[in-house]
Amino acid sequence: xxxxxxxxxxxxxCFALNDVSFDIERGKIYGFLGPNGAGKSTTMNxxxxxxxATSGSVTVDGKDIFDRPLEAKRKIGYLPELPPLYxxxxxxxxxxxxxxxxxxxxxxxxxxxRKVMEQTGISHVADKLIRNLxxxxxxxxxxxxxxxxxxxxxxxxEPTVGLDPKQILEIRELIRELGKTKTxxxxxxxxxxxxxxxxHILILSHGRLVANDSIEALEQSAMxxxxxxxxxxxxYKDVSDILESIEGVLGIAAAxxxxxxxxxxxxxxxxxxxxxxxxxxxxxxxxxxxxxELSMHHATLEDxxxxxxxDEVPGEEEIETAESETEEYTxxxxxxxxxxxxxxxxxxx
Numbered sequence: 001x002x003x004x005x006x007x008x009x010x011x012x013x014c015f016a017l018n019d020v021s022f023d024i025e026r027g028k029i030y031g032f033l034g035p036n037g038a039g040k041s042t043t044m045n046x047x048x049x050x051x052x053a054t055s056g057s058v059t060v061d062g063k064d065i066f067d068r069p070l071e072a073k074r075k076i077g078y079l080p081e082l083p084p085l086y087x088x089x090x091x092x093x094x095x096x097x098x099x100x101x102x103x104x105x106x107x108x109x110x111x112x113x114r115k116v117m118e119q120t121g122i123s124h125v126a127d128k129l130i131r132n133l134x135x136x137x138x139x140x141x142x143x144x145x146x147x148x149x150x151x152x153x154x155x156x157x158e159p160t161v162g163l164d165p166k167q168i169l170e171i172r173e174l175i176r177e178l179g180k181t182k183t184x185x186x187x188x189x190x191x192x193x194x195x196x197x198x199x200h201i202l203i204l205s206h207g208r209l210v211a212n213d214s215i216e217a218l219e220q221s222a223m224x225x226x227x228x229x230x231x232x233x234x235x236y237k238d239v240s241d242i243l244e245s246i247e248g249v250l251g252i253a254a255a256x257x258x259x260x261x262x263x264x265x266x267x268x269x270x271x272x273x274x275x276x277x278x279x280x281x282x283x284x285x286x287x288x289x290x291x292x293e294l295s296m297h298h299a300t301l302e303d304x305x306x307x308x309x310x311d312e313v314p315g316e317e318e319i320e321t322a323e324s325e326t327e328e329y330t331x332x333x334x335x336x337x338x339x340x341x342x343x344x345x346x347x348x349x
Contacts, residue, residue: 007056018207029179031198032187038204077151083142087131102149116144136167205309228268231293236264248276
């Protein structure tokens with residue numbers, strides 16, 4: 001559905017994106033992960049045609065976003081981090097304006113507006129001023145405008161930022177529902193957000209793509225990094241001497257916890273292909289050294305994220321997202337009119 005090839009965005013000597021390539025398949029929910037300034041919003045702004053690239057290409061359903069922008073943008077619905085709302089309008093008025101800007105026909109607009117309001121659960125606030133809506137409902141209005149025109153791809157940039165826990169759960173459920181009929185790309189730096197909604201993860205760090213896989217595959221690849229934390233009644237020397245001879249125990253170290261009287265704590269690196277837990281139990285029981293505690297730890301999505309994003313990239317500087325720079329801006333709306341619609345300054349900030 002979307003192909004991104006060798007995408008680079010530079011500001012002077014600083015890289016916002018550095019040779020990023022990936023493909024987006026139809027019918028999946030993709031999560032963009034990365035710390036602040038990693039390049040998530042920059043990538044989404046380039047994909048939607050709101051920002052130019054230094055080099056590289058982006059095609060949406062075979063249409064190049066730079067060479068054939070109107071055709072490509074008709075395939076995309078976009079919710080920026082700050083929803084582009086006009087707060088003196090009602091949701092019904094605002095969506096009518098967006099429908100016109102996107103080129104939805106006069107005959108089809110009322111039906112399309114009713115449909116997206118029902119999808120996003122805002123029909124009962126259709127005639128209230130947007131400025132009087134809660135932030136959660138403003139986000140819903142923003143998602144509704146992204147759905148107008150029935151685009152095949154929906155891009156959501158930090159859709160739950162600033163919401164309360166109930167609103168976050170509601171927006172997550174809405175995103176999962178959208179994923180049943182649309183290709184959804186969700187940008188976030190909140191790991192719980194990605195885990196709860198996404199099928200596939202793209203992790204950016206310092207403008208580079210450092211991971212591109214499903215959550216299950218990423219966690220499976222980290223399964224080799226498994227450790228056991230063990231508390232045993234006995235001395236560290238006696239216990240470690242016994243454990244050293246057990247197949248599947250790759251390494252032994254004293255735990256950082258303060259030792260209790262008569263109890264030693266150890267951390268064992270283990271090989272799960274030769275799971276040593278039964279052998280550990282029987283060996284210590286034979287020497288009358290009871291196990292007081294036993295817990296297993298393997299790398300989580302959080303561990304993977306930290307491992308992939310913590311290292312500095314030599315010779316490159318971090319850069320915040322591209323919104324801070326002056327750029328030629330191309331509206332994401334696919335306007336079908338002889339004259340461009342003028343931008344106003346009433347947008348909600």
